[in-house]
Amino acid sequence: MLMELREQLLSGSAEDYLSKLFLKIERSSLNGFTSLARESALQQAREFDKNPGKGRLAGVPIAIKECISTKGIETNCSSNILRGYIPPYDAHVIQQLKAEGAIIMGKTNMDEFAMGSSTETSCFGPTRNPWDLDCVPGGSSGGSAAVVAGGEAPCALGSDTGGSVRCPASFCGIVGLKPTYGLVSRYGLIAYANSLEQIGPLTRTVEDTALLMEVIAGHDERDTTSAEGKKSYLPIKEGVSGLKIGIPREYFGEGVNKEVERAVWDAINTLEGLGATWKEVSLPHTKHALAAYYVIAMSEASSNLARFDGLRYGLRLGEDKDWHTTFSDIRAKGFGPEAKRRILLGTYALSAGYYGRYYLKALKVRTLIKEDFLRAFKDVDLLAGPTMPIPAFRIGERINDPLSLYLADVFTVPINLAGVPAISVPCGFAGHLPVGLQLIGRHFDEATVLQAAHTFEKATFFHEKMPEVI
Amino acid sequence: MEDVIIGLEIHVQLNRLRSKMFCGCSTDYHNSEPNSHTCPVCLGLPGSLPVLNKKAVEFGIKVGLALNCTIEEETLFYRKNYYYPDLPKGFQISQYDFPLATRGHIMILGDDGVERDIRINRAHMEEDPGRLVHAGTIDRAKYTMVDYNRCGMPLLEVVTEPDLRSPKEARAFLDKLKSILEYLEVFDGSLEGSMRVDANISLKGGDRTEIKNISGFKGVEKALSYEITRQKNMQRRNIKVVQETRHFDEIRNITVSIRSKVGAHDYRYFPECDLVGLRIASWVPAIKAALPELPDAKRKRFVEQYNLSDDHAKSLTSEIKVANFYEAVAARAPPKLAAVWIADVLKGELNYRGRTIDGFSQEHMAGIVNMLAEGKITEDGAVQVIRDLLDGRGSSPDEIVKSKGLGKAEDDAVQKAVREAVAESADAVADYKAGSERALNFIVGVVMKKTRGKASPGEVHRLVKAEVEKI
Numbered sequence: 001m002l003m004e005l006r007e008q009l010l011s012g013s014a015e016d017y018l019s020k021l022f023l024k025i026e027r028s029s030l031n032g033f034t035s036l037a038r039e040s041a042l043q044q045a046r047e048f049d050k051n052p053g054k055g056r057l058a059g060v061p062i063a064i065k066e067c068i069s070t071k072g073i074e075t076n077c078s079s080n081i082l083r084g085y086i087p088p089y090d091a092h093v094i095q096q097l098k099a100e101g102a103i104i105m106g107k108t109n110m111d112e113f114a115m116g117s118s119t120e121t122s123c124f125g126p127t128r129n130p131w132d133l134d135c136v137p138g139g140s141s142g143g144s145a146a147v148v149a150g151g152e153a154p155c156a157l158g159s160d161t162g163g164s165v166r167c168p169a170s171f172c173g174i175v176g177l178k179p180t181y182g183l184v185s186r187y188g189l190i191a192y193a194n195s196l197e198q199i200g201p202l203t204r205t206v207e208d209t210a211l212l213m214e215v216i217a218g219h220d221e222r223d224t225t226s227a228e229g230k231k232s233y234l235p236i237k238e239g240v241s242g243l244k245i246g247i248p249r250e251y252f253g254e255g256v257n258k259e260v261e262r263a264v265w266d267a268i269n270t271l272e273g274l275g276a277t278w279k280e281v282s283l284p285h286t287k288h289a290l291a292a293y294y295v296i297a298m299s300e301a302s303s304n305l306a307r308f309d310g311l312r313y314g315l316r317l318g319e320d321k322d323w324h325t326t327f328s329d330i331r332a333k334g335f336g337p338e339a340k341r342r343i344l345l346g347t348y349a350l351s352a353g354y355y356g357r358y359y360l361k362a363l364k365v366r367t368l369i370k371e372d373f374l375r376a377f378k379d380v381d382l383l384a385g386p387t388m389p390i391p392a393f394r395i396g397e398r399i400n401d402p403l404s405l406y407l408a409d410v411f412t413v414p415i416n417l418a419g420v421p422a423i424s425v426p427c428g429f430a431g432h433l434p435v436g437l438q439l440i441g442r443h444f445d446e447a448t449v450l451q452a453a454h455t456f457e458k459a460t461f462f463h464e465k466m467p468e469v470i
Numbered sequence: 471m472e473d474v475i476i477g478l479e480i481h482v483q484l485n486r487l488r489s490k491m492f493c494g495c496s497t498d499y500h501n502s503e504p505n506s507h508t509c510p511v512c513l514g515l516p517g518s519l520p521v522l523n524k525k526a527v528e529f530g531i532k533v534g535l536a537l538n539c540t541i542e543e544e545t546l547f548y549r550k551n552y553y554y555p556d557l558p559k560g561f562q563i564s565q566y567d568f569p570l571a572t573r574g575h576i577m578i579l580g581d582d583g584v585e586r587d588i589r590i591n592r593a594h595m596e597e598d599p600g601r602l603v604h605a606g607t608i609d610r611a612k613y614t615m616v617d618y619n620r621c622g623m624p625l626l627e628v629v630t631e632p633d634l635r636s637p638k639e640a641r642a643f644l645d646k647l648k649s650i651l652e653y654l655e656v657f658d659g660s661l662e663g664s665m666r667v668d669a670n671i672s673l674k675g676g677d678r679t680e681i682k683n684i685s686g687f688k689g690v691e692k693a694l695s696y697e698i699t700r701q702k703n704m705q706r707r708n709i710k711v712v713q714e715t716r717h718f719d720e721i722r723n724i725t726v727s728i729r730s731k732v733g734a735h736d737y738r739y740f741p742e743c744d745l746v747g748l749r750i751a752s753w754v755p756a757i758k759a760a761l762p763e764l765p766d767a768k769r770k771r772f773v774e775q776y777n778l779s780d781d782h783a784k785s786l787t788s789e790i791k792v793a794n795f796y797e798a799v800a801a802r803a804p805p806k807l808a809a810v811w812i813a814d815v816l817k818g819e820l821n822y823r824g825r826t827i828d829g830f831s832q833e834h835m836a837g838i839v840n841m842l843a844e845g846k847i848t849e850d851g852a853v854q855v856i857r858d859l860l861d862g863r864g865s866s867p868d869e870i871v872k873s874k875g876l877g878k879a880e881d882d883a884v885q886k887a888v889r890e891a892v893a894e895s896a897d898a899v900a901d902y903k904a905g906s907e908r909a910l911n912f913i914v915g916v917v918m919k920k921t922r923g924k925a926s927p928g929e930v931h932r933l934v935k936a937e938v939e940k941i
Contacts, residue, residue: 069517082516089510091517188517195743223519224745299740303549306560307514311616323555323614350551350738359740 002060002208005154010052014045014059018105021061025106025152031127032137032147034066036106037073044103055101057215062097063153065144066107067114068199069188070094073104076314077190078122079112081334085313091188092223093157093199093216100215105153108143112336113305114159114192116140117167117408120399121338128395129171130467131433135392138171140164144202145172149467155208157216159189161197162293163387163412166424169202170387170436173426173465175453176202177209178412180444181419182227184213185220191304193297196416205463206425206454210234213446233447236454241275243452244380250286251385251411263428263435264386267456271384274455281380283372285365286414290406292365293413295349295358301339302346308334341402370418377442382452385411387424387436411438421446425453426462434462473674474698476640477632478690480647481625481666483598484529484656490622491597492520492563497623500661504603504617512622514558519744522547526624527570529656530595531750531757533626534571536650536764537590543751545570547595547742552735555616556600564627566739569594570750576650577766578642581635588643589631598623601663620663632670637694640669644687645788649765653790660826669694673701677713681725684718693718697725768793776805785813791827792817798832803839811839811852819856834859837867848926851876877924887920888913888933892941899938910934 009017018041025033041061048059064070067077069087071094076082094104111121119142120126127142129135130150137146141158145168148156158165160178169176177200184199191197201212210233218230247268252261268278310316310330317333320326335343349358376383388408398405415422420443427437437456441449457463487497493511510518527545534541548566574590600618604611628647634640648665651657659665667690672678679701681693696718701711716725763771765787772783772793786796786809799808816835820827838855841847847855855870864870871877891913892899901909910931917930 067517069515075516077516085516087510087515087517089515186517187519190516222521224521225743300743303551303561303738303740306551306553307516307558309553309555309560311555312513312558313515324553327553347738350740352736352738355738355740 001204002057002154002211005060006058009048009059014048014103015042018042018045018061018103021105021152025147028150028152029128029133030130030137030146030150030152031125032108032143032150032152033063033106034076034078034109034122034124034143035074037070037104038106040072041103041105048101048103053101055099056211057097058101059103060101060155061103061105061153063105063108063144063147063156064094065141065156065158066110067159067190067192068093068157069190070104070107073107075107075190076123077113078110078124079335079339080123080315081308081310081331082314083123084315087188089188091199092185092220094188096216096218102215108141108147108156110143111140111164112339113190113301114140114161114164114197115301115338115342117163117405118393118395118399119143119146119168120395121336123336126395129392129433131173132392134394135433136171136395138168138388138392140168141176141202142168142171145169145174145176148172148202148204149174151466154204155212156202157199157212158202159192159197159199160412160416161193162297162416163409164197165200165202166387166412166422166436166438167409169424170438171392171434173434173436173462173467174202174204175206175209175423175425175457175463176200177213177423177446177449178415178421179213179217179446180227180421181416182225183217183421183444183446185218185223185226187220187222191300193300194304195300196293196297206423206450206457207234207236209423210236210450210454213450227444231444231447233450237447237451238455238458239275240271240452240455243271243276243382243448245271245276245278245452246281246376246380246383247278248283248286248376248383248385249280250283255407255410256386256389257391257430259430260386260389260391260435263430264384264437267427267437267460268384270459271452271456274459276452278384279380281376281383283369283376283414285368285372286410288365289369289414289417290410292362292369293409293417294345294406295362296366296417298342298346299349299359299362300346302343302350305335305339305343310334338402366417369414373414373418373420373440381441381448383440385438385440387411387438391430391433391435415440419443421449423449423453425457426465427456427460428462434465474635475632475672475674475678476634476636476694477670478628478630478634478640478643479668479670480628480644481598481668482533482628482647482651482657483661483664484526484624484626485658485661485664486656487523487526487529487624489523491523491526491595491624492622495622499619502619504615505619507619508621512558513618514560520563520742522745522748523624526595527748527750528753528757529624529654530570530593530626531753532654532656532761533628533651534574534593535754535758535761536654537571537574537576537593537628539571539574539590539593541571541750541754542568544568544747544749546747547745548739549742550596551738554599555614556602556618556621558600558618558621562596562599563742563745564596565594576643576646578639578646581638588633591629591631593626593628596625596627597621598625637691637698640694641687641691644690646765649788649790653762653764655762671697671701673698673705673711676701676705676711679711679714679716679725681716681718682728686720689718689720692723693725696723700725772796772809776800776809778806778809782809782813785817789827795827795830795832795835799835799839802833802836804843807843808835808839811835811842815853816856819860823860825860830860834867841867841871845926845929847871847876848924850923884917884921884925884930884933887917887925888930888937891916891920892934892937899941902938903941910938913938
């Protein structure tokens with residue numbers, strides 16, 4: 001789709017295209033964008049119209065999640081504590097996008113500090129699902145997913161700490177990839193849980209995801225965890241014959257919505273029909289993944305969010321008192337309830353006497369989960385299952401029951417713990433709401449993941465379905 | 471003072487590095503505007519990530535080896551979590567388990583005059599926080615400003631075992647440590663705040679107090695002496711010394727309580743996942759091979775090679791600059807005489823003026839020593855030349871000797887004076903002949919008077935003796 005868009009922009013006008021998007025966003029009820037970079041984006045579009053240049057994304061507008069630093073554009077993680085913070089530098093991925101001529105059109109809504117699966121914990125209020133405005137778009141990259149699904153942006157970047165790209169991709173019926181840990185530089189991504197998260201694309205097609213990956217992936221010396229080398233993903237190899245797909249026993253059954261399960265099995269059958277073979281495999285430590293994930297993520301979060309004290313940037317309350325009172329007041333006012341909950345739990349888990357019982361134990365479970373995947377990948381090339389056990393739920397339905405929200409991450413968090421890549425592609429509907437198929441690959445084997453997803457997409461029509469809101 | 475137990479934690483800025491610990495900012499910030507040596511990384515801006523300065527680790531290993539420590543196979547960074555305005559990330563990247571270096575020792579001269587090893591518990595790396603500038607004193611300031619220029623400076627924290635027995639020994643340890651660090655070319659002690667000390671001190675049977683963040687070795691000595699007196703007085707009055715953190719007030723020369731251990735910090739150490747574990751075992755052999763000669767080895771060599779007294783060798787090797795200066799001079803002038811003049815005279819004159827040896831020319835020193843060796847100037851004259859050079863009166867030893875007439879009297883003039891003096895001192899000659907060796911001193915005195923002190927007393931003594939023997 002992005003390839004066609006580029007042709008269209010070259011023969012038409014980027015300014016017109018962008019203006020229409022902005023008009024649409026203004027009238028939108030999705031609440032997907034938190035801010036628009038209207039002037040700089042239109043200026044860039046006019047320049048493109050005069051001289052298109054050779055960039056692979058020249059003239060293509062892109063929406064950026066609120067937690068990815070954009071020079072000169074407010075970046076606040078949808079949190080009051082960071083309101084007014086304008087980064088003096090671009091994240092690595094933003095530099096890469098700009099170098100290829102992409103136009104940063106605005107920032108998108110998210111769960112506060114990416115803590116959530118529904119985009120309801122944002123200080124800007126919830127984003128709505130374009131397929132059903134009463135439903136959540138998933139999260140935490142709900143804004144990015146909703147604006148792409150709703151036709152307000154041709155593509156977007158999100159971040160995925162425990163499913164935050166794949167969950168909203170699944171709920172909104174689009175494609176979302178969580179790359180292998182270390183493949184995309186995190187420089188400029190405001191950390192929630194730094195050992196788990198990656199920036200990933202949210203697009204309408206698998207090919208678009210591959211194109212964005214070619215732009216944003218690759219080594220960056222400013223991120224020590226960034227892997228060496230640069231890979232190419234395009235053109236995507238088509239066909240799945242000979243591919244061995246593992247179906248994790250633990251990803252089906254109790255707790256999985258029947259319609260979701262049926263759509264995913266249909267998808268597996270489709271892949272089989274296209275020449276792949278499948279077998280059941282076991283990831284025996286899946287049942288411990290959620291506990292380990294939340295201990296690790298919250299522990300890291302309690303430390304990552306310590307810098308927000310209002311002293312250098314972000315929220316100020318007017319009158320300053322002594323240091324301890326001032327920063328405590330700012331943090332009390334600036335963080336929402338979910339951020340506070342995770343900071344408190346993480347602080348507790350790292351405390352003297354509890355560190356061994358919680359954090360170290362979680363790290364051990366993490367190792368076991370990683371070994372589950374490595375063992376499975378000795379036999380199969382890919383794993384397939386549902387991205388989410390349920391379709392999008394109603395806004396407000398679960399927000400007061402954090403545990404039921406956390407449980408929805410059961411199939412996405414193991415992937416982050418293991419560091420492997422996974423994609424969510426549309427594979428059907430549960431009622432009127434989209435369902436996502438999750439394809440999981442070996443470390444740094446995005447190519448096979450994209451290949452299977454692309455082949456599936458070509459053989460199906462789900463990605464062509466657009467919500468009625470458009 | 472046999473009941474005093476002292477352990478030190480010394481924060482050493484590895485300030486000979488060009489860039490900070492985790493970013494590319496320059497370490498040369500001392501004369502810069504506040505907050506001008508900063509970037510997103512050392513300011514801890516959201517989304518920034520640390521990148522380890524490998525050279526800093528190399529420097530750390532160097533120090534570890536010089537302190538006779540074991541270097542860990544693999545080293546790991548941790549986050550030390552606490553809130554303070556000088557800490558922009560809300561945590562300090564430090565080390566915890568798997569520090570760079572463990573279990574070492576260095577030798578100091580104890581108060582009993584015997585040299586002994588002081589054990590090092592560990593040496594680990596961390597980043598320096600920023601600097602707080604209080605408007606007024608720490609307890610009465612209306613507001614405080616923060617300067618993040620120092621933030622991210624590479625620090626090495628050296629922790630001793632509680633092996634020191636007096637403030638003087640603590641001082642001796644610090645002097646030795648500084649000397650080693652300067653030998654290794656990882657540290658410049660002349661920069662403000664480059665070495666800061668936390669001192670733990672207790673009296674036998676009592677709880678210990680920690681005096682935080684003392685700058686200056688004299689400060690450490692004073693703070694510890696004050697603390698000993700305070701704790702002794704409390705014991706005498708049967709008041710329990712409580713475990714607490716104290717601050718040394720440099721103006722009043724006292725320590726004051728800043729917090730009791732009851733509200734102690736739980737730093738919630740956990741691994742810094744933005745940095746990967748570093749296998750350093752393979753670095754060690756090359757670093758070890760490139761280690762320079764250290765103070766103790768140099769001192770031993772000076773004794774053997776130049777035939778110096780141990781005291782002179784020690785004095786000449788305590789500072790690398792002095793040692794290098796000495797060796798340069800010894801290459802051009804008699805080494806033993808050079809040692810005496812550098813260790814006993816030049817160092818004293820420099821100290822008196824608060825100057826370092828950088829300001830004195832090796833060539834000038836060699837010239838002075840050679841003139842002394844050749845009997846061309848007297849010792850008093852040589853001291854005068856050194857002082858004049860240091861105080862900017864004159865451009866070279868030759869020039870000063872000539873212009874001030876410091877040259878030793880010509881031989882024939884001395885000879886003449888000797889003949890006259892012997893002729894004028896019949897009584898003394900008679901006394902000498904009668905067996906009084908000391909009688910010659912009277913004649914020497916007459917000669918010195920006649921030559922107005924320009925002759926060398928030793929030489930005169932020899933000449934007088936020869937002249938008298940002729941009679």
